[in-house]
Amino acid sequence: MDIAQWRLVVGAAELAPSVHNTQPWRFVVRGEEALEVRADWDRQLQSLDRSGRQLRISCGAAVEYARLSLRAMGRDVRVDVLPVEDDPDLLALLTPAGERGAEPSELELVDAMARRHTDRGTYEPADLSDAQMDEWRNGVAGFGVWAHFVVSADDRVVVAATLSDAEQRQAADPSYVTEISRWTHRQQREDGVVGTPPAWPADRVSDMPLRDFSGRAEHPHPDSGEPPIVERDALLVLGTERDDPAAQIAAGRALAWLLLRITVDGLSGQPLGQALDDIDSRLRLAHDLRVVGHPQFLLRIGRGHSAAQSGRRGIATEVAAGPAPVVES
């Protein structure tokens, strides 16, 4: 691996999704032989994400993008998560091993990286087949993550109520409102989110409250006299057995895999983050949906049409001399 190849890997990792598009990572190429994915705590959302859970999920997604990019270069990759006990900022170390050609399924995922984006517009139904749902469940299980499809009307009400209550609490919290306005822009920038999502037709609403990036918990209420068409997208919860930093990084890796997989399948997704921003909402969701373990991510999925709206920092690849941190296994 030379530095030009490492730059390609870091360029791919940067395309990963991140909470509010904070891109809370640093990449260090250690002696041209390993890539360190480090947390950038200056980019942590102090109000929304005090525990750093969503920062770790975001960095976990970057880890998986980097790993897949190395696989596309025909390298086997060893991934050590939190490899050095006294260096908690070092979230993962990726070390290329011998040569092994990429599988077609891996190349498809890498090809989807530049196309994948968070689509906040309207969706047509995904019509997921049993085989597709099984494939997704098995795919995320490879990272130690479970997938739970929210299907029944009662369970959808649980999710909608959890989202709505969480968002009302957030809108009443000045630190949340200040923080989201800091990361929300009128136009695309190198980080942060564009505050005006793709317009929905006046006669159509989602049955789930999507995050209002103005921080006011406002949602369209069509007033055409006719009842609006209610969109009911596929809903998927990703979760883990434990809720420690390693599990959160694993959730991020599984999320990256899943979002690329749905892109290959011609589908779009949008996280419904409010339901998982605070521990009370997460516990409520786990209890009311009767799932065992810790919900880490909630997504709506369907056939979207909207274009990408987010930019990237294009960060310089840091190169550090000396060997990679010692990892014992």
Ligand SMILES: Cc1cc2nc3c(=O)[nH]c(=O)nc-3n(C[C@H](O)[C@H](O)[C@H](O)COP(=O)(O)O)c2cc1C
């Ligand atoms: C942990 C996490 C939480 C997120 N929460 C939300 C959310 O609540 N609502 C939303 O519309 N997008 C959410 N996103 C998507 C990010 O805003 C998005 O990934 C980022 O703006 C980059 O844009 P892109 O996905 O189009 O590349 C979340 C992403 C992550 C990784």
